[in-house]
Amino acid sequence: MKTGHYISGGGHLALICWILFGGLIWRSERSEVQVTSVSIMSEAEFAAIAAATAVVQTPPEPVEEITPPTPVETETPPEPIAPEVDETIPETPAPPSETGTTEQPQIDTTPIPRPADRVAPEPVETPEPEVEIADVPVEAVSETVEAEAPVEPREEAAQEEASTEIVTEAEQVDTLAALAPARSRRPTARPSRPDPVVEPVSEPVAEATPEPEVDPLADLINQAVNEANEPAETPRGPSGPPLTRGEREGLRVAVSQCWNVDVGSTAANVTVVVGMSMNRDATVVSNSLRLVSSEGGSGRAVDTAFQAARRAIIRCGARGYDLPIEKYEQWRDIEITFNPERMRTR
Amino acid sequence: MTFLRSLILTLGVVVSASVFSFAAIAQNGPLRIEITEGVIEPLPFALPTFMPEAAGSEEIALGISQVVAADLQATGLFRQIDPSAFISQTSDFNSPVQYADWRAINAQALITGAVNVTSDGQVTVKFRLYDVFSGNELGEGLRLGGTTTSWRRLAHRVADTVYSRITGEDPYFDSRVVFVSETGPKNDRRKRLAIMDYDGANVQFLTDSNALVLNPRFSPTGDRILYTSYESGFPQVYLLDVGSVQRRVLAEQQGTMSFAPRFGPDGQTVVYSLSSGGNSDIYTLDLRTNQTRRLTSAPSIETAPSFSPDGSQIVFESDRSGSPQIYVMPATGGEPRRISFGEGRYGTPVWSPRGDLIAFTKQNEGRFHIGVMRTDGSEERLLTASFLDEGPSWSPNGRVIMFMRETAGAGGAPALYSVDISGRNLRRVNTPNAASDPAWSPLLP
Numbered sequence: 001m002k003t004g005h006y007i008s009g010g011g012h013l014a015l016i017c018w019i020l021f022g023g024l025i026w027r028s029e030r031s032e033v034q035v036t037s038v039s040i041m042s043e044a045e046f047a048a049i050a051a052a053t054a055v056v057q058t059p060p061e062p063v064e065e066i067t068p069p070t071p072v073e074t075e076t077p078p079e080p081i082a083p084e085v086d087e088t089i090p091e092t093p094a095p096p097s098e099t100g101t102t103e104q105p106q107i108d109t110t111p112i113p114r115p116a117d118r119v120a121p122e123p124v125e126t127p128e129p130e131v132e133i134a135d136v137p138v139e140a141v142s143e144t145v146e147a148e149a150p151v152e153p154r155e156e157a158a159q160e161e162a163s164t165e166i167v168t169e170a171e172q173v174d175t176l177a178a179l180a181p182a183r184s185r186r187p188t189a190r191p192s193r194p195d196p197v198v199e200p201v202s203e204p205v206a207e208a209t210p211e212p213e214v215d216p217l218a219d220l221i222n223q224a225v226n227e228a229n230e231p232a233e234t235p236r237g238p239s240g241p242p243l244t245r246g247e248r249e250g251l252r253v254a255v256s257q258c259w260n261v262d263v264g265s266t267a268a269n270v271t272v273v274v275g276m277s278m279n280r281d282a283t284v285v286s287n288s289l290r291l292v293s294s295e296g297g298s299g300r301a302v303d304t305a306f307q308a309a310r311r312a313i314i315r316c317g318a319r320g321y322d323l324p325i326e327k328y329e330q331w332r333d334i335e336i337t338f339n340p341e342r343m344r345t346r
Numbered sequence: 347m348t349f350l351r352s353l354i355l356t357l358g359v360v361v362s363a364s365v366f367s368f369a370a371i372a373q374n375g376p377l378r379i380e381i382t383e384g385v386i387e388p389l390p391f392a393l394p395t396f397m398p399e400a401a402g403s404e405e406i407a408l409g410i411s412q413v414v415a416a417d418l419q420a421t422g423l424f425r426q427i428d429p430s431a432f433i434s435q436t437s438d439f440n441s442p443v444q445y446a447d448w449r450a451i452n453a454q455a456l457i458t459g460a461v462n463v464t465s466d467g468q469v470t471v472k473f474r475l476y477d478v479f480s481g482n483e484l485g486e487g488l489r490l491g492g493t494t495t496s497w498r499r500l501a502h503r504v505a506d507t508v509y510s511r512i513t514g515e516d517p518y519f520d521s522r523v524v525f526v527s528e529t530g531p532k533n534d535r536r537k538r539l540a541i542m543d544y545d546g547a548n549v550q551f552l553t554d555s556n557a558l559v560l561n562p563r564f565s566p567t568g569d570r571i572l573y574t575s576y577e578s579g580f581p582q583v584y585l586l587d588v589g590s591v592q593r594r595v596l597a598e599q600q601g602t603m604s605f606a607p608r609f610g611p612d613g614q615t616v617v618y619s620l621s622s623g624g625n626s627d628i629y630t631l632d633l634r635t636n637q638t639r640r641l642t643s644a645p646s647i648e649t650a651p652s653f654s655p656d657g658s659q660i661v662f663e664s665d666r667s668g669s670p671q672i673y674v675m676p677a678t679g680g681e682p683r684r685i686s687f688g689e690g691r692y693g694t695p696v697w698s699p700r701g702d703l704i705a706f707t708k709q710n711e712g713r714f715h716i717g718v719m720r721t722d723g724s725e726e727r728l729l730t731a732s733f734l735d736e737g738p739s740w741s742p743n744g745r746v747i748m749f750m751r752e753t754a755g756a757g758g759a760p761a762l763y764s765v766d767i768s769g770r771n772l773r774r775v776n777t778p779n780a781a782s783d784p785a786w787s788p789l790l791p
Contacts, residue, residue: 117388117422118385118386118387119385119386119387120385120386120387121383121384121385160387162385162387166386166768166769166770167769168727168728168729168730168769168770169729169731169732169765169769169772170715170717170728170729170730170731170769171728171769172731243377248377248379251379252379252380252381255379255381256381256383256384256385258385259381259384259385260384260385260386260387260389261384261385261386262386262423262513263386263768264745264766264767264768264770265513265514265515265745266515266700267513267514275376300514303514304513304514304515305514307477307512307514310480311454311477311479311480312384314479314480315454315479318449318479330377331377332376333375333376333377334376334378334379335375335376335377335378335379336378336379336380336381337378337379337380337381338381338384339380339381339382340382340384341382342382342383343382343384343386
């Protein structure tokens, strides 16, 4: 019986010792406070210096102590400059800031949209003039290349130049003007006195009302068991492991590359859901493409939107989509929603 | 015991969480994905030269093929595939299509046709449109007939059908444009009304150059034109019959000037500006009864009125707020509602045939723009920018805007340009002389 008391007493004693002396042994990591040395001058001294400045009327000289920022070779911003405060500082038009950080000119690094005949989710640089234009980039293969398998010689091909958005004539901007700083460097501020340390005031903490005893773990388990015992209301989908996010994304990107949206047409106001059945070789079953549902637009616009979606699925899936055969049950039937809302605003 | 119980409970939670996760990932029904990003690019099409079916048909067959291809490409929505890349060679209009050959060159649409010209000058053109990747014919084949003098119209009709079947939009190629043709130096311009096909072909003059003419506008049926002429020494509205080229003055009132006319959708109502005593207001004129009606009564300048397609509202330009802005009012008059609130000066508003947009001219920071906005003034988009752009006119389907652009300097001259409402496909319209004030006709009957 007493063993328990001894263990409890020893534990409490150790806890009290850790609270009282633990700080001496285990020191918690504290963020370092930047300290800047300043000299304090009286009001009279400042008035005398100001008066002398007014009489001499000398133009402000650059402070030699402040080293200019070193040329930036990378995109990382320059390190903050720690100013050395001197007595002669009042003559300087730009006193150092509180933190010592020098504000740099703001340069808008947003890519400047350029006009291009093609608009795509990913921008494509202007290809070389001698390179053929193709739907997907192709590396050139010459007949002299030695390979284990015979490779048909082909011309190098690149994707057509593409911009990520429509750039009207009114929106075209001067490249140099766009690279100019959005605003100029601002003078830095004088360091201020450190704020007086305020002693923390301990407030009485209201006594917490005791909560009724609950066991969340037990509740979760009970809930899971109950749900497992409930009969399934809807039939389960295909068995087997589901497609990974990357596999789904691959299919989405593949179809989107062939989805040509006419943003000026009334069909651009229509969202269609297209259903299809797939063969095991990941090609679309002939005549399985069907309009499942649509939203917005007239009947004619819906039909145009459906035809554009249908064309995209067939064209980019002509050789079969890149889908894992072992998960065929998961992608045997597919429904794709074509929503052009974001395209309309381009 | 307590430790053991906690361990069991923790393991239970982990296991059940895994079950839940798997259930959440497992799909019910088909695999569903959503696509919100596509591409905007011209659709590649193949158009083998239409086959001549009789001797002497070759030239017109070639001409029709070229006009059809040019019409489609001029939209910016289609790209013609170089015929040298063709694998299949069509030798018979009715021979089956080798879809694989056209897929191999990435043709998404295939247009085949044949032309027959008879000795009495009759032209027959028949064509088919195929959706290559679907392996189906898109719509049924069509046969059109005309004369050798109207073969370009036949070509435009073929292109209209192709355009409409693929885009789902109403067509606009078989239409005309009336404009002011200008010759002579900048300080002594000679201006004549002229009419041409929408693509700049077949220019014909409707007036001589004795009087200054401005602002021609087609009637909804395309058979009459309203315009402003200084024939009497001051501006007056005239009505011209396109077929007979006969004209008569409208809204003639002593001591007044009338200008900026435009037809209402019924073709019998004309809305225009009338200036009296230095003040301009908007009036309507009933062509059947010759009765006029004053719609605005303000000390400011009200001008450039344009009906909505349903005839219920009128959009116009007014400087009642201190600078030219765009206002909308009921077609019978009433309190106008300002809809333009951006920076700069707005003018020459024109309601789209679709009814969803208003095109306008905007002057801001020394530049002129052609732009569009919703009919409530929202979603303003500027489509062009130059030294001087003005006078927008809608294509019959509300998809393209034609306007005048003048270059700067003493040698500067006006020319006609067109731009898609998306802001893409800005291109110059070829005219034999300098040209301004374009007005697009409806589709020809």
